[in-house]
Amino acid sequence: MWPRFEQITSRDVLERLDRLDVPFNQYGMDPYGISKRHIGLFVSMLEVFYKYYFRVRCFGLENLPKTGPGMLVSNHSGGVPADGGMIIASLFFSLDPPRLVHGMVEKFAQEWPFVSQWFNRVGQLPGLPEHAIRLLNDGRLLMVFPEGARGLGKLYKDRYNLSHFGTGFMRIALQTRSPIVPLAFIGGEEAMPTMFHAKRLARMFGAPYWPVPPYLLPVPLPLSCEIHYGKPMHFDGTGNEPDEVVEGYVEQVKSVINMLVTRGRAVHEQRRAGAEYVTHEVDPGTEPKP
Amino acid sequence: MKILITGINGNHARMVALRLLAQGHQILGIDRRPWPDAPPNIHVFQTDVRKRPAADVFRQHRPEVVIHMATITHFSATADERLRINLHGTRLVFDYCHEFGVKQAVFVGRHTIYGAAPDAPLYRTEEEPPLAVSTFPELADLVAADLYAGSALWRWPELKTAVLRLVYILGPTRRGTLANFLEGPRVPMIFGFDPLYHFMHDEDAVEAIVRTVDHQLSGVFNVAGPPPIPLSVLARGTGRQAIPIPEPLFRYAVGRFGLAYLPPGAAAHVKHPIVVDNSAFRAATGFEHQYDAHEIMRGFRDG
Numbered sequence: 001m002w003p004r005f006e007q008i009t010s011r012d013v014l015e016r017l018d019r020l021d022v023p024f025n026q027y028g029m030d031p032y033g034i035s036k037r038h039i040g041l042f043v044s045m046l047e048v049f050y051k052y053y054f055r056v057r058c059f060g061l062e063n064l065p066k067t068g069p070g071m072l073v074s075n076h077s078g079g080v081p082a083d084g085g086m087i088i089a090s091l092f093f094s095l096d097p098p099r100l101v102h103g104m105v106e107k108f109a110q111e112w113p114f115v116s117q118w119f120n121r122v123g124q125l126p127g128l129p130e131h132a133i134r135l136l137n138d139g140r141l142l143m144v145f146p147e148g149a150r151g152l153g154k155l156y157k158d159r160y161n162l163s164h165f166g167t168g169f170m171r172i173a174l175q176t177r178s179p180i181v182p183l184a185f186i187g188g189e190e191a192m193p194t195m196f197h198a199k200r201l202a203r204m205f206g207a208p209y210w211p212v213p214p215y216l217l218p219v220p221l222p223l224s225c226e227i228h229y230g231k232p233m234h235f236d237g238t239g240n241e242p243d244e245v246v247e248g249y250v251e252q253v254k255s256v257i258n259m260l261v262t263r264g265r266a267v268h269e270q271r272r273a274g275a276e277y278v279t280h281e282v283d284p285g286t287e288p289k290p
Numbered sequence: 291m292k293i294l295i296t297g298i299n300g301n302h303a304r305m306v307a308l309r310l311l312a313q314g315h316q317i318l319g320i321d322r323r324p325w326p327d328a329p330p331n332i333h334v335f336q337t338d339v340r341k342r343p344a345a346d347v348f349r350q351h352r353p354e355v356v357i358h359m360a361t362i363t364h365f366s367a368t369a370d371e372r373l374r375i376n377l378h379g380t381r382l383v384f385d386y387c388h389e390f391g392v393k394q395a396v397f398v399g400r401h402t403i404y405g406a407a408p409d410a411p412l413y414r415t416e417e418e419p420p421l422a423v424s425t426f427p428e429l430a431d432l433v434a435a436d437l438y439a440g441s442a443l444w445r446w447p448e449l450k451t452a453v454l455r456l457v458y459i460l461g462p463t464r465r466g467t468l469a470n471f472l473e474g475p476r477v478p479m480i481f482g483f484d485p486l487y488h489f490m491h492d493e494d495a496v497e498a499i500v501r502t503v504d505h506q507l508s509g510v511f512n513v514a515g516p517p518p519i520p521l522s523v524l525a526r527g528t529g530r531q532a533i534p535i536p537e538p539l540f541r542y543a544v545g546r547f548g549l550a551y552l553p554p555g556a557a558a559h560v561k562h563p564i565v566v567d568n569s570a571f572r573a574a575t576g577f578e579h580q581y582d583a584h585e586i587m588r589g590f591r592d593g
Contacts, residue, residue, distance in 0.1 A: 026584065031517040032412060033486045033563070110408030110562070113482020113537070121484075121520075130411035 009040045013047070019097045021067070021140075022123070030123075032135075038121035039100070043092045049082070050089035053222045054187065057271070058090045059264075060229035064099070069136040069178040070232070072101060072143045073169060073253055075162055075261060076151030078188030079211030082220050084124075087143055087185065090227050101141040104132060106149060108206045129172060136176040144169045146250070153197060153209040159189035160261050165254050167246045174246075175239030179232040182253055184260035186268045187225030192218070224271060228264045230256050292316045293503065294353035294392075296339050296383055297360030298332075299323040301465040305496045306357060307332055310503065318351055320344055321360070339379045348390040355503055357396045358383050361435060363467050364428040364553055372431045380435040384442050387449055394450040396502050397439035401455045401488065401512060402467070403432055406562035412486075413567040416455075416510045426555040440510055450508040454499065457514045457566060461492035461581070461589040469590065471550050477525040478549040479560060481534040484522050486563035490515025491581035491589065501575040512566035515579040515586070521560070527587035537561075 006014065017040050028036035050056050064070065077083060084103045092098045104127030110116045125131045135142055145151055146165040154163060173180050194211040202210035211218050233256065235249050293310055297303050298319025311317050311332060319325070319334040328334050333351075337343040339360050347353075360383070361376045380397065387395040404414045405421030420436065422429040442451040458468035468489055471477070490498075490513070498513045525532035535543045537557065545551030552560070571577055581589070 025517065026582075027519055027523055029517070029519055029523075033518065033520065035520075107409045113480075115482075116408070117482060117484050120486075125412060126409060128409070128411050130413070134411075134413060 005037045005040060009044050010047075013040055013044055016043075016092060016098045020092075021097070021099050032123060032125065033120050034100070034123040035121045038118065039123070042118070042122040043089060046085050046089040047093065050086055050093060054082070054086060054191065054220075054225040056086050056090060057224070057226045058094050058229070059226065059267075060231075061090070061094055063181055063229045063231050064091065064095060065141070065179060065181075065232065066097070066099075068139045069176060070141045071136065071169065071173050071178045071180045072141060072183055072229075073180050073257065074143065074145055074183045074185055075160070075257055076145035076147045077154065077159065077185060077192075078220055079152065079192040079194045079213070079218055080220060081152060082191070083185040083188045084143060084145070086225060087183070087227060091141070099141050101143045102131075102135050103143045104128075106208070108208065111206065129168060132169075132172045133176055136172065136178045142178070146254075149208040153194065153211060154189075156189065156193035156195065159193075160265065162254060162258060162261070165250050167243065167250050170235070170246050170250050170253070171239040173239075174235055174237040174241070174249075179234050180253055181232050182230040182256040182260060184228045184230075184257055184264045185225065186228065186261065186264035187223055188220070191220040191223040191225065224268075226264055226268055226271070228260045228267075230260050291355055291503075292318065292351065292353045293355040293357065294318045294320065294347065294351070295357045295359060296320045296379075297358070298334060299325045300359055301463040302459060302492060302495060303357075303359040305463075305492065306359070306499050309496055309500050313500070318347065318353055320347055340374065340382055344382070345386055348386040348392070352390060353392060355394045355396070356383065356387050356392050357398065357499065357503070358439070359398045361399070361432065363400075363432070369428070369431075372428075376431040376435040377438065380439055384439060384451075388442070388446045392449060394452065394503065394506055394508075395439075395442065396452045396454065396499065396507075397436065398499060399436040399439070399453055399455050400429075400432060400467070401457045401514070401564055401566045402426070402429055402559065403436050403455065404564050404566065405429070406485065406558040406564050408562055410562070412563060412565050414512065414565065415567045416512055416570060425558045426553075428553045428555050443509070450506055452502050452507040453510040454502060454571075455510070455512045455566065456490070456495055456498065457512075458487065458489040459492055459495045460489045460586050462593055463492045464590060464593060471552070472525070472528050472530055472590070474548045474550055475531060476533045476548045477521070477530045478540065478544050478552070479521055479525070479532050479534045480540055480557065481536045483561040484520045485559075485561060486518035486565050487521050487524050488514055488518040488563070488565045489524075489583075489586060490579060491586045494579045494581055497580070498571070498575075498577055501577050505575045507574055509570075509574075511571040511574065512568045513571050513577070514566050514568040516582045518563065518565045519583050524587065527584065527591075529591045
């Protein structure tokens with residue numbers, strides 16, 4: 001009845017799946033319930049968006065750790081979590097060897113049929129500190145959006161203004177001694193300009209908000225996007241530091257992301273204008289050139 | 291050593307008894323049910339753990355180790371009976387252990403007490419609270435028994451108390467909660483959900499209990515076999531047909547159409563996983579499972 005998995009997955013995806021840093025067993029499953037087949041189908045779907053719909057360009061991929069734990073910290077935008085999907089796709093299609101990055105999914109999605117099942121099969125576990133700590137201690141890559149749903153739901157007029165960063169991610173990074181890779185996802189805000197939130201619809205689905213763009217459907221437009229990966233940041237500590245110390249570290253990460261966003265938006269404008277890309281490495285240590 | 295096993299007539303308890311006997315231990319047993327073909331050197335007292343003669347077994351025979359396996363689930367008993375056997379029975383057994391100078395008491399419990407919930411972590415460590423008390427009310431008596439047994443750790447520090455939380459046991463004996471669930475030709479699932487199931491082979495479960503005695507363990511430990519697999523794979527691997535049922539119809543469908551009966555609270559356990567972290571037990575005993583998921587499912591399917 002269903003087409004065979006190998007028939008609808010490209011050779012490139014199959015070859016990359018074999019090199020993925022996930023210990024699949026004889027059932028093609030890993031201890032977290034991640035399934036090779038599901039990943040294959042999921043990234044094949046993401047591939048269309050990554051390569052043709054959003055035409056994502058990545059900068060600074062060399063900043064990602066080739067092995068071992070790492071925490072990717074990103075701005076969040078675009079009403080629907082397409083940014084997360086594109087980050088997963090960039091690590092699968094543009095990194096050599098490919099790596100699987102684990103997102104931390106909003107808890108409300110766990111009660112949705114199929115959605116929760118698919119998220120769990122492709123390594124996108126519910127956003128609990130226990131999961132983050134366990135995955136990092138296991139040497140996996142984690143993707144966090146410290147703005148959370150606040151960032152995803154921000155309105156078009158507030159685009160790229162980072163909202164409040166939680167401190168939980170920093171304590172976990174300190175506790176597990178994981179490097180933090182700051183990154184900026186650019187283009188999501190233009191692809192899905194949220195005018196306002198439909199509160200009643202959101203309540204109906206148990207979601208924290210329901211974005212409404214000018215064309216009403218909560219679907220992002222096919223506009224080009226970029227991902228800028230910054231240099232890894234290392235912080236020393238135990239995770240038990242007082243709040244003001246941790247908040248200071250968080251501010252450092254936030255300011256680097258802000259810098260990456262500013263630079264990224266300049267690159268984005270050039271790209272939109274049809275100019276040559278600025279392909280040099282994005283260095284978070286220097287101010288972006290106007 | 292002189293070892294007393296309560297509920298010795300259960301399939302897994304018998305296997306534990308025979309294994310310990312082969313190691314040269316002296317085995318006593320208490321069970322309501324008779325064990326007619328018990329080996330002559332296993333002394334089975336046919337009584338209820340909650341009755342006077344049970345106290346007399348402790349008083350007269352003074353066992354050094356007690357393995358408490360006289361607990362039951364909703365598949366075989368009513369709520370009242372479960373409470374009496376699981377909680378009151380456990381209480382009495384542990385009281386006797388204290389009163390009659392038992393050195394080690396082992397409570398063989400279940401991992402299902404952690405309960406399945408959408409916002410629970412995938413891997414439960416021993417510190418996780420037992421959510422089943424609200425997610426699956428039919429397990430409340432087992433939650434209470436587990437916590438009560440664990441309270442012996444602070445009430446009677448001189449009694450080495452081991453509380454084991456075993457994942458589902460599956461294999462050729464075809465006994466246990468999961469075996470009951472998979473008994474029929476069709477297995478009910480909830481449409482759009484495919485939780486991970488964590489299970490271990492009969493022999494591995496027995497090995498884990500024997501090791502608990504060998505190492506004179508004290509504390510609360512999760513015990514697990516191979517990594518968990520989705521329910522759909524489990525159904526296929528055991529030659530069953532998985533039937534996805536929309537959630538609102540689930541409670542009406544179970545117990546009919548060749549599907550196993552499940553109490554209403556069980557729906558959460560067919561939607562969300564209960565998976566445990568057994569690293570503490572492995573570190574304490576060096577336990578490694580011998581049977582992988584494929585062998586377990588084949589063993590169950592072929593009997």
